[in-house]
Structure formats: C-alpha cells, structure tokens
Amino acid sequence: MEFETVIGLEIHVELSTDSKMFCSCSAGFGGEPNTKTCPVCLGHPGSLPVPNRRAVNDTILLALALNCDITGCSIFHRKNYFYPDMPKNFQISQYDIPISSGGTLEIDMGEYTRTVGITRVHLEEDTGKSVHVGESGRIHGAEYSLEDFNRAGIPLAEIVSEPDLRTPDEARKFMQLLHSTIRYLEISDCKMEEGSLRCDANISVAVDGSMGTKVEIKNMNSFRAMHRALTYEEQRQRRTIRDGGEVVQETRHWDDARGTTSPLRSKEEAFDYRYFPEPDLVPLEPDEAWVRELREGLPELPGDRVRRFVSEYGLSREIAETLTGERALADYFEDAAGKGQDPVAVAKWIAGDLGALLNDAAVTIQSCPVGTGGLSELVELIDGGVISGKMAKDVLKEAFETGNSPRLIVEEKGLTQIADESELDTLVDEVIEENPGAADDMRDGKEQALKFLMGQVMKKTRGKANPKAASDIIRKRLT
Numbered sequence: 406m407e408f409e410t411v412i413g414l415e416i417h418v419e420l421s422t423d424s425k426m427f428c429s430c431s432a433g434f435g436g437e438p439n440t441k442t443c444p445v446c447l448g449h450p451g452s453l454p455v456p457n458r459r460a461v462n463d464t465i466l467l468a469l470a471l472n473c474d475i476t477g478c479s480i481f482h483r484k485n486y487f488y489p490d491m492p493k494n495f496q497i498s499q500y501d502i503p504i505s506s507g508g509t510l511e512i513d514m515g516e517y518t519r520t521v522g523i524t525r526v527h528l529e530e531d532t533g534k535s536v537h538v539g540e541s542g543r544i545h546g547a548e549y550s551l552e553d554f555n556r557a558g559i560p561l562a563e564i565v566s567e568p569d570l571r572t573p574d575e576a577r578k579f580m581q582l583l584h585s586t587i588r589y590l591e592i593s594d595c596k597m598e599e600g601s602l603r604c605d606a607n608i609s610v611a612v613d614g615s616m617g618t619k620v621e622i623k624n625m626n627s628f629r630a631m632h633r634a635l636t637y638e639e640q641r642q643r644r645t646i647r648d649g650g651e652v653v654q655e656t657r658h659w660d661d662a663r664g665t666t667s668p669l670r671s672k673e674e675a676f677d678y679r680y681f682p683e684p685d686l687v688p689l690e691p692d693e694a695w696v697r698e699l700r701e702g703l704p705e706l707p708g709d710r711v712r713r714f715v716s717e718y719g720l721s722r723e724i725a726e727t728l729t730g731e732r733a734l735a736d737y738f739e740d741a742a743g744k745g746q747d748p749v750a751v752a753k754w755i756a757g758d759l760g761a762l763l764n765d766a767a768v769t770i771q772s773c774p775v776g777t778g779g780l781s782e783l784v785e786l787i788d789g790g791v792i793s794g795k796m797a798k799d800v801l802k803e804a805f806e807t808g809n810s811p812r813l814i815v816e817e818k819g820l821t822q823i824a825d826e827s828e829l830d831t832l833v834d835e836v837i838e839e840n841p842g843a844a845d846d847m848r849d850g851k852e853q854a855l856k857f858l859m860g861q862v863m864k865k866t867r868g869k870a871n872p873k874a875a876s877d878i879i880r881k882r883l884t
C-alpha cells in the first residue's frame with residue numbers, strides 16, 4: 406500500500422494587547438482568578454462589545470506577513486455553544502467573511518522547500534480557563550471544576566493552514582517559522598507553555614491516492630508534543646488501515662505523558678455552532694491607507710532573513726536558522742559581523758558558546774554582557790593567533806561573567822598563546838626527552854603517540870601552546 410500523510414494546522418495566537426478584544430479589562434497573563442473581568446467579558450445582559458483597534462491592527466499585520474489578502478469588509482459572527490468557560494454561551498468570531506484569506510508560508514526542509522497555503526487569518530476572542538480538580542486534570546474523572554474568566558475576551562488571531570503539510574517534520578518546521586514570524590512582528594509573546602500560542606492539527610492518511618479520513622488532534626502543548634502526537638497518529642492510522650480497519654472521523658486528545666492519543670468526541674457529537682452575524686457589531690472595514698502603511702512597515706521576516714544570511718554571509722542554513730529565530734539575536738549577529746571579522750566565525754561563536762552561556766544564565770541577547778564589539782574582538786584575537794580557540798572559550802566565559810572586554814582579559818591574565826617557534830622548540834625537546842617511549846612510537850608511525858605528546862606540551866604550557874605550531878614541530882622532529 407502507498408501511504409501519503411496529509412496534515413493541516415489550526416493555530417491560535419493570543420495578541421499582546423493591553424486590553425481585551427471587546428472591553429477595557431487588562432489582557433495580561435495570569436493574576437488572581439476573576440480579577441480582570443467586567444460585564445462585557447462576563448457576558449452580562451445588555452453589555453455591548455467595542456472592538457480593540459490594536460487587535461485589528463495586529464491581525465492585519467500578521468495576515469500581511471503571511472501574504473494574505475485583506476478583506477475590505479469582514480464580518481463578526483456569533484459561534485454558539487454552551488460551555489462553562491464561556492459565560493455568554495457564544496464566542497464572537499469570524500465565519501464566512503474573515504478579515505483575511507489566501508496566504509502562503511514557505512518552509513525550507515533542506516532538500517526541498519514547500520509552500521504551505523494559509524486559508525485564512527481571522528480575529529476572535531478567547532474563552533475563560535477551566536481548572537478540573539482531580540487526579541486526571543481532565544474533565545472526565547474530575548471531582549469539581551473551577552472557572553477563571555481573566556482570559557475570557559483576550560484577542561485571538563486564528564490561522565488556518567491548507568492541508569499542505571506531508572510529514573510531522575514539516576509541521577514542526579512550519580510552527581517554528583510561524584512562531585518566529587509572529588515574534589518578529591512583536592504582536593504576541595507566543596509562549597506555548599502559557600497558552601499564548603496553541604495548535605490543533607488535522608491529520609489523515611491517504612491510501613493509493615484516495616483521500617483518507619480526517620482526525621483532529623488537540624492538547625499539543627509544545628513543538629515536541631506536536632511532533633510526537635503527529636508521528637504517533639500517522640503510525641496509528643497506517644496500522645489501522647493495514648490491519649483492514651477503518652479510521653474513524655473524530656477528535657482525539659494527545660496525552661503527552663503516555664505518548665498516545667485517545668478519542669475525545671466523534672463526528673456525531675460534533676457541535677453545530679449555529680453561526681449568525683453578531684448584531685452588536687458593524688462590519689470591519691479597515692481603510693486602504695491603514696493597510697498600506699502596515700504593509701510598508703513590515704520588517705524583514707525570518708524566512709527571508711535566513712535566505713539572506715546564507716547568500717550574504719555564507720552561513721550554513723542551520724546556523725542561519727538558529728540566528729534568525731529571534732529578531733534581536735539576528736540583529737546582534739549582523740552588528741557583530743559588520744565589525745570586520747569573518748562572519749562565519751562570528752556566527753559560530755554566537756550560535757555556539759555565547760548561546761550556551763545565555764541559555765545557562767537565562768539571559769536574553771538584549772541584556773547580554775558581551776557586546777557585539779567584544780564578540781568581534783574575540784574572533785580577532787583568535788584569527789590573529791593571540792589566543793587559541795580553546796582559550797577563547799574561557800575568555801568568552803569570563804567576559805560574559807565580568808562584562809570586561811576580551812582583549813583586557815587576555816592582557817590582564819597574560820593569556821597569550823605561545824606561538825614563538827624557538828620557545829616551542831625547547832618545550833618539545835623537553836617533552837621528547839621525558840617521554841622516550843611515546844617518541845619511539847611516533848617514530849614508528851603511530852599517530853596515537855602524537856596526541857599523547859601534544860597532551861604533554863599542553864600540560865607543560867597550561868594550554869597556552871599554539872596547537873598547530875606545536876604539532877608541526879613534533880612531526881618535524883619525529884618523522
């Protein structure tokens with residue numbers, strides 16, 4: 406049997422506006438339960454919604470970044486269903502005339518690129534948050550449930566992709582690129598663990614070219630969880646088909662601890678949302694000048710920046726992707742690379758050692774104690790043969806901890822490496838004399854002995870010998 410996996414994603418992004426979508430309550434994360442509420446977001450009778458201009462602005466910006474067409478006149482609808490986390494019993498959303506549609510996002514998989522269609526980006530409001538108290542943490546088996554309406558009414562941009570993704574790897578890549586794109590736009594902090602970026606997936610497995618049955622997966626709370634859930638589901642559906650069974654159209658819940666999906670509700674239990682136009686809101690008609698201004702103000706987006714970093718600086722795609730993941734990190738690199746040193750070496754230090762130091766100390770690149778000048782200086786010291794790459798690691802660590810410049814650290818500690826040939830000559834002579842056995846091995850052509858002798862040279866000089874120069878001298882002497 407010939408299998409083809411088909412994946413589409415539905416992503417919700419909480420916009421980082423000051424206030425909620427239709428009222429002036431704070432849209433900040435957390436807080437004591439039910440302290441950020443008012444009659445509008447609690448759905449009291451007679452209260453009226455007023456759209457948040459900033460939320461509309463940010464959704465248009467996102468839609469433009471995803472190459473969507475902006476709808477001249479879009480409409481808010483009521484999506485009706487009963488659930489305790491939604492006091493109005495309907496959610497204001499968009500239905501058949503969303504704010505934007507028809508976009509694309511191109512992902513680079515290394516061997517190939519894939520252009521993923523964006524069906525639409527629309528605007529809606531978030532629901533409250535239910536806390537199910539009990540062992541499972543889910544509603545089934547809960548002793549009781551608590552409701553927090555602080556989140557109710559926070560603006561959400563919903564992005565729906567076309568079913569253009571073919572593997573869990575592509576889905577993860579898509580989410581990573583979308584995540585950094587949204588972060589570049591500075592419209593959401595996109596924290597999956599705080600729920601400001603959420604993702605559901607539709608996945609089906611087509612057999613011998615005929616369409617498969619779509620299964621929706623919920624509760625994937627990280628990129629890793631999404632990848633695992635899709636991989637599990639892909640295998641489950643293939644196995645079902647191979648065993649002669651039939652994949653059921655349903656919604657399934659991903660259990661991250663167990664690493665499995667289980668049925669949540671079937672097609673028969675699917676809601677009929679009875680959508681109808683929201684009578685309390687007029688259609689949304691963003692004027693053309695506003696949209697034009699947003700289009701012209703779009704920053705260079707991560708996908709484009711990766712391509713430019715590869716062509717302009719000669720970076721590998723992997724390193725370019727790491728550096729462009731955050732806008733500030735990419736800016737830091739460009740600033741450091743502009744100071745005259747080899748950009749590939751600069752990139753390697755930022756993505757490697759500096760990245761690890763930032764990570765360990767939980768410091769962002771914006772407050773990195775090593776400035777771009779300092780990093781460029783470090784690369785210059787290595788290139789000029791003043792310090793070895795190994796010594797540079799320690800210098801960078803100290804610069805990170807003290808904020809001192811690499812050059813100053815090297816001078817103060819007398820860290821310059823020994824590249825002087827006569828000095829190294831003497832050192833090598835000593836090492837050969839002290840280790841006659843290894844020297845004989847080296848003469849017999851045993852390359853292992855070189856490593857040992859180099860180790861002795863490094864020990865004698867406390868790592869200060871220029872490794873290339875020292876090993877050249879040993880070879881000259883003993884071969």
Ligand SMILES: [Zn+2]
Nearest residue numbers: 428430443446
């Ligand atoms: Zn409110």
